[in-house]
Amino acid sequence: MKTQERVIFPSISISTVLKTFKEVYTVWSMKDAIVVGAGPAGSYLSHLLSKKGFDVLNLEEHPEVGRPVDCTGVVTRRVFDYVKSGSIANRVKGANVFFPGEEPFHIEKSEETIIIYRDAFDKDVSSMAVDSGSDLHMNARVTSVSTGREYAEVTFRENGNLKTEKAKVVIGADGANSIVRKEVFNEKPRRVISTYQVDSAFRMDDQDSVSVYLGSEVSKGFFAWAVPTGNISRIGVGTLGSGTRSYYEALSRHFPMDAVLGINGAPIPISYLKKTYANRSLLVGDAGGIVKPLTGGGIYTGIVSAKHAARALTEAFEASDFSSEFLSRYQKYWKDEIGRELWMDGIVQRMFARLSDKSLRAIYRVLSSPHVLDTINNVGDIDYPSRLVISVIARHPSILFNMFS
Numbered sequence: 001m002k003t004q005e006r007v008i009f010p011s012i013s014i015s016t017v018l019k020t021f022k023e024v025y026t027v028w029s030m031k032d033a034i035v036v037g038a039g040p041a042g043s044y045l046s047h048l049l050s051k052k053g054f055d056v057l058n059l060e061e062h063p064e065v066g067r068p069v070d071c072t073g074v075v076t077r078r079v080f081d082y083v084k085s086g087s088i089a090n091r092v093k094g095a096n097v098f099f100p101g102e103e104p105f106h107i108e109k110s111e112e113t114i115i116i117y118r119d120a121f122d123k124d125v126s127s128m129a130v131d132s133g134s135d136l137h138m139n140a141r142v143t144s145v146s147t148g149r150e151y152a153e154v155t156f157r158e159n160g161n162l163k164t165e166k167a168k169v170v171i172g173a174d175g176a177n178s179i180v181r182k183e184v185f186n187e188k189p190r191r192v193i194s195t196y197q198v199d200s201a202f203r204m205d206d207q208d209s210v211s212v213y214l215g216s217e218v219s220k221g222f223f224a225w226a227v228p229t230g231n232i233s234r235i236g237v238g239t240l241g242s243g244t245r246s247y248y249e250a251l252s253r254h255f256p257m258d259a260v261l262g263i264n265g266a267p268i269p270i271s272y273l274k275k276t277y278a279n280r281s282l283l284v285g286d287a288g289g290i291v292k293p294l295t296g297g298g299i300y301t302g303i304v305s306a307k308h309a310a311r312a313l314t315e316a317f318e319a320s321d322f323s324s325e326f327l328s329r330y331q332k333y334w335k336d337e338i339g340r341e342l343w344m345d346g347i348v349q350r351m352f353a354r355l356s357d358k359s360l361r362a363i364y365r366v367l368s369s370p371h372v373l374d375t376i377n378n379v380g381d382i383d384y385p386s387r388l389v390i391s392v393i394a395r396h397p398s399i400l401f402n403m404f405s
């Protein structure tokens with residue numbers, strides 16, 4: 001007997017087919033990661049992710065990596081453990097510290113501090129990223145960012161054309177005024193330093209030392225500096241709040257300032273955010289406020305944060321989990337390495353910011369005694385300054401009294 005066969009097709013509407021096709025295409029065409037910003041943190045992160053084989057789009061708003069330069073370029077050797085770069089402008093071993101109304105006192109270290117050409121350094125990091133396979137787009141300014149359940153979406157203006165890209169995750173490596181932070185993270189750094197710096201055609205007598213100026217004449221709550229790089233000196237002020245220009249006028253009396261080659265300055269966030277992770281998003285470097293509060297140095301800490309972001313993201317790709325909960329491990333990773341230091345520095349910075357000139361002079365008298373200078377020379381480390389502060393206070397507790405006298 002012949003059986004009648006009937007094939008039953010499920011009824012699928014055209015719109016369902018199109019929707020499914022669109023979803024498959026979205027997943028297929030989506031980047032693994034979009035990194036916003038090609039500063040040291042963004043480029044180093046792009047490099048590490050691309051090296052692991054992830055598909056990385058790195059967007060940079062400027063037409064040239066590393067420019068404009070808003071930095072003095074003072075780093076330690078540790079930075080070169082991560083970045084191969086020939087961008088060295090000078091090496092110094094000491095610092096001349098000017099307390100208000102006192103003779104400078106000199107600190108000499110056995111280890112060198114390195115002054116880099118910041119634009120060349122940034123290009124070196126960026127070329128590591130490109131060599132590893134990152135897709136770097138210049139003149140690509142991100143204008144909006146959103147993160148959802150399925151993907152992150154980034155809109156940017158590239159050479160005048162508005163474009164949109166999707167990715168599994170978006171990372172804000174876009175500096176102090178981060179758009180990723182503004183759009184995705186509901187927080188901003190609580191303490192920000194304003195700066196004003198001049199490149200001057202003037203050769204400092206002491207090419208082996210940086211100069212640091214303290215006191216109310218040159219700053220409110222931070223410090224001023226002069227850094228030798230041969231015939232050009234980088235001279236600047238940092239201050240809490242406004243007024244950089246007038247502090248700079250006061251500082252410039254120490255120098256023959258008739259030959260200004262360039263003026264720059266940008267905000268430095270000196271307090272990290274409570275949360276540097278969110279659903280499908282992380283913040284590295286200045287964008288997350290991951291900067292040394294006492295010195296305002298953020299190149300090393302930015303690179304360290306990028307290293308930990310790469311580790312957390314690699315694990316997220318493996319687990320296909322980009323939830324805020326999963327990505328929270330990023331904050332644990334970077335804090336395990338530098339969190340304690342940044343926290344301690346933050347406390348010391350807040351205390352330092354309140355010191356009057358009278359207290360500074362009292363501290364100067366303690367510090368300039370030979371045995372304290374020995375401690376400074378032996379323990380001082382610009383990447384880990386709190387070690388020095390703790391050591392000096394432990395050996396000379398009277399300094400605490402001077403701070404509050």
Ligand SMILES: Cc1cc2nc3c(=O)[nH]c(=O)nc-3n(C[C@H](O)[C@H](O)[C@H](O)COP(=O)(O)OP(=O)(O)OC[C@H]3O[C@@H](n4cnc5c(N)ncnc54)[C@H](O)[C@@H]3O)c2cc1C
Pocket residue numbers: 036037038039040041042059060061062066070071072073074075140141142143173174175176177178179195196197236264265266267268284285286287291296297298299300302
């Ligand atoms: C005057 C001054 C002196 C300093 N001196 C030192 C020093 O001596 N040593 C030190 O360690 N640190 C110093 N710093 C701090 C240091 O410059 C920063 O901490 C460091 O640059 C942080 O690196 P980053 O990659 O996080 O951010 P950045 O270097 O700021 O890089 C962010 C990148 O993102 C790009 N970007 C921003 N917005 C967008 C957008 N919407 N779309 C696309 N791209 C975007 C920017 O163009 C930039 O290239 C100084 C800072 C200042 C202002």
